[in-house]
Amino acid sequence: MKITAPRGTFDILPGDALRWHWLEAAVRRVFGYYGYQEIRTPVFEHTELFQRGIGETTDIVEKEMYTFTDKGERSLTLRPEGTAPVVRSYVEHKLYSKGGITKLFYMGPMFRQERPQAGRFRQFHQFGVELFGTESPLADAEVITVAVELYKELGLTGLEVLLNSIGCPACRGEYQKALLSRLTPLKEELCASCQQRLHKNPMRLLDCKNPRCRELTEDVPPVTDYLCSSCRGHLEQTLSSLDGVGIGYRLEPRLVRGFDYYTRTVFEVINTGLGAQNAVCGGGRYDHLVEECGGPPTPGVGFASGMERLLLTLEQQGKFAGFSSAPQVFLIALDEKLAADGFALATGFRREGIATGSCLEVKSLKAQLRAADKLQAEFVVILGEDEWKDGQVSVRRMADGKQWRVDREEVRQFIKDLLGREL
Ligand SMILES: [Zn+2]
Ligand SMILES: [Zn+2]
Known part of the structure; x- marks a missing residue:
């Protein structure tokens, strides 16, 4: 079940x-x-x-x-x-x-x-x-x-x-007495809970939602008259x-x-x-x-x-239209051999305070880009075999598809400089 x-x-x-x-x-x-x-x-x-x-x-x-x-x-x-x-x-x-x-x-x-x-x-x-x-x-x-x-x-x-x-308590007592003497003769016409409240706390009758009770209490004097x-x-x-x-x-x-x-x-x-x-x-x-x-x-x-x-x-009122928990960076490793390097790079971003997502599994570029897109990541960082050998990664800005090749030692600073900048 x-x-x-x-x-x-x-x-x-x-x-x-x-x-x-x-x-x-x-x-x-x-x-x-x-x-x-x-x-x-x-x-x-x-x-x-x-x-x-x-x-x-x-x-x-x-x-x-x-x-x-x-x-x-x-x-x-x-x-x-x-x-x-x-x-x-x-x-x-x-x-x-x-x-x-x-x-x-x-x-x-x-x-x-x-x-x-x-x-x-x-x-x-x-x-x-x-x-x-x-x-x-x-x-x-x-x-x-x-x-x-x-x-x-x-x-x-x-x-x-x-x-x-x-x-x-002093002035309210007078008011409650006034309410009681006015409403007690009408008791039979009040709703069940008002009948019960009448002697315990007559002021509560004023906030009853029952239409008949409202009618019966309509012209009682306001409490402020008794202050x-x-x-x-x-x-x-x-x-x-x-x-x-x-x-x-x-x-x-x-x-x-x-x-x-x-x-x-x-x-x-x-x-x-x-x-x-x-x-x-x-x-x-x-x-x-x-x-x-x-x-x-x-x-x-x-x-x-x-x-x-x-x-x-x-x-x-439309307040939450723009709310999102999108990562700033999504990390994509294109080869099983680069998975651990990708994990280390992602961890490096996070240690610098950059919110970073990844698939944690090596899939096709298309599948990983789709995942990045679904999360609405601002940038993807792609580790490809040849670039990685040259000490580089690719950075793609998802909003306009613009792409850069960046030294992997500098990529964290590179992303930081771009984050929050207008296109
Ligand atoms: Zn008082
Ligand atoms: Zn009532």
């Missing part, structure tokens, strides 16, 4: 790996400009971390986690998101002990047992940033700016920032800081995000270009999560961005 990759997973094949490298390099570069340092946490954690960190009432914890019991009877879970593990590590290693702010980023696979659909996977990849140690609205503005600037660097177009404040003065001031300063760096946004009072840990700022960056409004990233402030995970009271703010959807969008 043929064994295939599990449902909801996929292989990144060699042709696609380049896109991932390119994206990962851009993420590291841009996050580096803003002073974020990489942190790598395990792919599995104690289940309790996500129950406490993400919140029991979220879809992720209720329905989507890959949870298993190991041979030591411990309940472990493949990480469904990156923030809780980073917070756990921040607390465990007392990264707060130096004082001041700590800026971290992560990148890697996450796991959720969702129904597979286009662009959604059970093993998927995210990168994200977490900024710990300040309540300053400049931190919220910075985190949003990092995301937007990264997408700009990638060349992504058609983006919009959606932003909301869901307040602090206390310090939450209101925080929101206003976040917005004016974004104005100051020319980052556009739209206030979206229904935006609440799916995690229980958010306080004050929540935001998404959505792609408006291609029909459906897909979020390419989401995040917000979480001023109580560190404490919730056993650390000292420490405010934080961050975002996460899904990499599959980002790559898909970039592909649809």
Whole structure:
């Protein structure tokens, strides 16, 4: 029986790996400009971390986690998101002990047992940033700016920032009471999951996609009407800081995000270009999560961005048309006796940092040229018996067929001089 990759997973094949490298390099570069340092946490954690960190009432914890019991009877879970593990590590290693702010980023696979659909996977990849140690609205503005600037660097177009404040525990309580008294009489008309959420986390009803639920919640007052003065001031300063760096946004009072840990700022960056409004990233402030995970009271703010959807969008926007992993040189030996010399010459190129391919088998010139062509090599270097006796090789530029005879001692320098030169 043929064994295939599990449902909801996929292989990144060699042709696609380049896109991932390119994206990962851009993420590291841009996050580096803003002073974020990489942190790598395990792919599995104690289940309790996500129950406490993400919140029991979220879809992720209720329905989507890959949870298993190991041979030591411990309940472990493949990480469904990156923030809780980073917070756990921040607390465990007392990264707060130096004082001041700590800026971290992560990148890697996450796991959720969702129904597979286009662009959604059970093993998927995210990168994200977490900024710990300040309540300053400049931190919220910075985190949003990092995301937007990264997408700009990638060349992504058609983006919009959606932003909301869901307040602090004090003012949010008032809002939740208001929602509850308004929606409880309508309970029977809500969808099943909203009926369940109504008493646990009524704000989650605002992001239900069910059309009837949307209708019923259509004219509830926005959460921003209920903000206390310090939450209101925080929101206003976040917005004016974004104005100051020319980052556009739209206030979206229904935006609440799916995690229980958010306080004050929540935001998404959505792609408006291609029909459906897909979020390419989401995040917000979480001023109580560190404490919730056993650390000292420490405010934080961050975002996460899904990499599959980002790559898909970039592909649809034509970003990867010119991507290639073509070797610069392809080495052809025409005679069995020259095979070892060819291997040595190829190794010499590689030691000089020139990407070099070969057949590793002596075949006809035609077959080897075809192989070079298939790989889209820029040059072929041909070892023929007579030339080799004279200490020479042939160099052919594939783009225009121009050919040279070169001393074999000088061929590496000769190729280096030609590489990257316009025809
Ligand atoms: Zn408040
Ligand atoms: Zn609903």
